[in-house]
Amino acid sequence: MHELAICQALLDQVRLLANREQATQVTAIRLRIGPLSGVEAALLINAFPLVAAGTLAEGAELTCDDAAVQVRCRDCRQEGEASLSCLLCPHCGGFHTQVIAGDELLLVSLEFERTPAKSAHPSHPRSDAHVR
Amino acid sequence: MCDSCGCNLTTGNRHLVETGGALAVTADGHGSIEVLQGLLEANDRQAHHNREHFDEYRVLAVNLMSSPGSGKTRLLEATIQALREEFRIAVIEGDLETENDAERIRRAGVQAVQITTGTACHLDAHLVHRALHELPLAGLDLLFIENVGNLVCPASFDLGQHHNVTLLSVTEGDDKPQKYPVIFRASELILVTKMDLLPYLEDFEVERVRRSVRALACEVEVLALSAKTGEGMDPWLAWLRAACQAQRARTVGQKPSFQPHHHAET
Numbered sequence: 001m002h003e004l005a006i007c008q009a010l011l012d013q014v015r016l017l018a019n020r021e022q023a024t025q026v027t028a029i030r031l032r033i034g035p036l037s038g039v040e041a042a043l044l045i046n047a048f049p050l051v052a053a054g055t056l057a058e059g060a061e062l063t064c065d066d067a068a069v070q071v072r073c074r075d076c077r078q079e080g081e082a083s084l085s086c087l088l089c090p091h092c093g094g095f096h097t098q099v100i101a102g103d104e105l106l107l108v109s110l111e112f113e114r115t116p117a118k119s120a121h122p123s124h125p126r127s128d129a130h131v132r
Numbered sequence: 133m134c135d136s137c138g139c140n141l142t143t144g145n146r147h148l149v150e151t152g153g154a155l156a157v158t159a160d161g162h163g164s165i166e167v168l169q170g171l172l173e174a175n176d177r178q179a180h181h182n183r184e185h186f187d188e189y190r191v192l193a194v195n196l197m198s199s200p201g202s203g204k205t206r207l208l209e210a211t212i213q214a215l216r217e218e219f220r221i222a223v224i225e226g227d228l229e230t231e232n233d234a235e236r237i238r239r240a241g242v243q244a245v246q247i248t249t250g251t252a253c254h255l256d257a258h259l260v261h262r263a264l265h266e267l268p269l270a271g272l273d274l275l276f277i278e279n280v281g282n283l284v285c286p287a288s289f290d291l292g293q294h295h296n297v298t299l300l301s302v303t304e305g306d307d308k309p310q311k312y313p314v315i316f317r318a319s320e321l322i323l324v325t326k327m328d329l330l331p332y333l334e335d336f337e338v339e340r341v342r343r344s345v346r347a348l349a350c351e352v353e354v355l356a357l358s359a360k361t362g363e364g365m366d367p368w369l370a371w372l373r374a375a376c377q378a379q380r381a382r383t384v385g386q387k388p389s390f391q392p393h394h395h396a397e398t
Contacts, residue, residue: 002254002285010171017167027162031171038288038314039171071349085310087317087349097349099317105171105288111164 003043006105007051010044013107014057023112026057030110034067035084036103041066069102175289178257182264182292187386189269192379193277194372195291197315198299200281203325203359205233207299208276210359212240214369219273219376224263226255226280233278243267254285257292274376283308287315295375301326302333306340313348320352321371328358 010029018026033041041064048062071082073089073096080090082097089097170176186193196204205225212221222243225233234246245263247255260277267275277293279286298319300308303326309316316322322345324338338356345354355371357364 002252002288005252005254005256006171006288009174012174013167013169013171017165021163021165023163036314036317038284084313086347087313088347095346095349095351099349107167107169107171109164109166111162114163 002038003040004047004051006039007044007047010048010107011051011055011057014060014110015055017110018056018112021110021112021114023110023114024056025113026060026110027113028061028063028111029057030063030065030108032065032067032104032106032108034069034102034104036069036099037105039105065108067102067104070100071097072100073097172288172290175257178261179290179292182257182261183294185261185264185269186275186292186294187383189272190380190383190386191269191272191275192295192376193275193291193293194375195277195279195286195293195296196299197279197283197286197296197319198281198301198325199283199304202281202299202301202304204278204281204299205236207323207325207357207359208237208278209240210362210365211276211369211372212237212242214365215274215372216241218373220271221274221276222267222272224255224260224267224275224277226259226278228252228280249280253280253282254289255279255291256289260291273380274372283312283315287312287318294379295320297321297323299323299325300341302330302336306336306338307344309341309344309350310347316345317348317350319350322352322354323368324354324356326358326360327356327363328361 014026014029031041031044033039033044045062045064052058052060069082069084069087070079071087071089072079073092073094075094075096076089076092078089078091079100082088082090087097087099088095196208198204208223215221223234223237225237225244225246226249227233227246228249228251230248231246234244237244245266247259247263249255249259255277277291296319298315300322302324309322322341324341330336338354342354345352355364355367357368359365
């Protein structure tokens with residue numbers, strides 16, 4: 001169950017970014033997890049509320065985008081979809097392939113709420129720049 | 133993979149940045165940012181730091197991974213016995229509980245640091261870094277990190293090692309590489325162990341392990357050996373000698389390139 005450890009790492013990252021953005025509440029977190037990353041998205045989603053409890057990410061909606069495994073063949077120079085247990089070239093069957101997608105373990109985006117900028121800092125360069 | 137030059141953008145995820153842009157605002161008035169950072173960034177940073185330690189002291193670090201009971205400690209005992217006069221060796225042992233493996237290694241005559249992970253199923257770069265501070269790196273040539281026995285979780289965590297070596301014992305089945313593609317794909321050498329038991333097994337073929345590895349588009353070498361009888365040990369020892377030599381050649385004139393901090397010297 002290394003998903004709990006990954007969740008902890010995710011939360012640390014989310015906190016850092018949320019603080020940078022002066023967010024008060026993180027509402028949504030989007031990940032991209034490839035099957036070759038060795039991490040199960042479903043387990044991660046189950047573990048997340050345990051780790052996020054009591055933090056500014058509590059209650060945030062965690063979603064994971066699927067990522068298909070794709071390879072590029074060094075022999076026939078074509079790209080195509082492959083499976084987790086067979087990474088051979090889908091065109092020529094060769095094994096000189098390189099995985100070009102499917103091993104990602106990425107934090108894609110965050111959504112959050114921010115308290116409106118105080119009038120005491122009207123010239124703050126970040127003030128509300130990305131919030132309507 | 134890094135987060136500054138864009139090399140973690142693949143054909144599979146590029147559209148995420150292209151359509152959304154680096155910053156976006158959602159319709160309901162909440163703030164939103166695109167991040168595209170690796171989830172294990174903190175671990176990877178620490179692993180990079182560990183690797184700097186190893187290179188500073190010109191130590192070769194080898195991470196041994198396998199399922200529980202495939203003979204990692206037994207292989208280390210035989211390896212230490214064979215190479216003790218040639219290289220200064222130490223071992224970091226990862227286990228959920230007990231100091232048993234570290235004690236076996238110490239009986240083989242080299243220094244061992246035991247990391248007990250409690251319930252954690254893998255070593256990470258921070259745990260290894262803590263153990264490094266208990267080792268006299270300046271007096272070592274070769275450091276083995278024996279990971280927690282597990283074919284799933286250790287594969288996701290870089291420890292700062294130079295090489296991953298994965299063991300597969302003949303009693304486990306020859307299709308393991310395709311069942312656990314993540315760990316075998318991350319390996320630079322695969323060792324089929326307990327070859328002395330092969331005569332008792334009807335359905336294990338080393339050649340099928342090689343085919344299973346090839347199906348993962350993996351070009352790494354598969355060596356078959358028995359630490360118990362010594363059969364097949366020579367190619368493994370030769371691989372280690374070559375890797376040690378390459379590390380020494382790579383780090384000629386290596387100067388400390390980062391903030392010095394204390395390491396125990398014994």
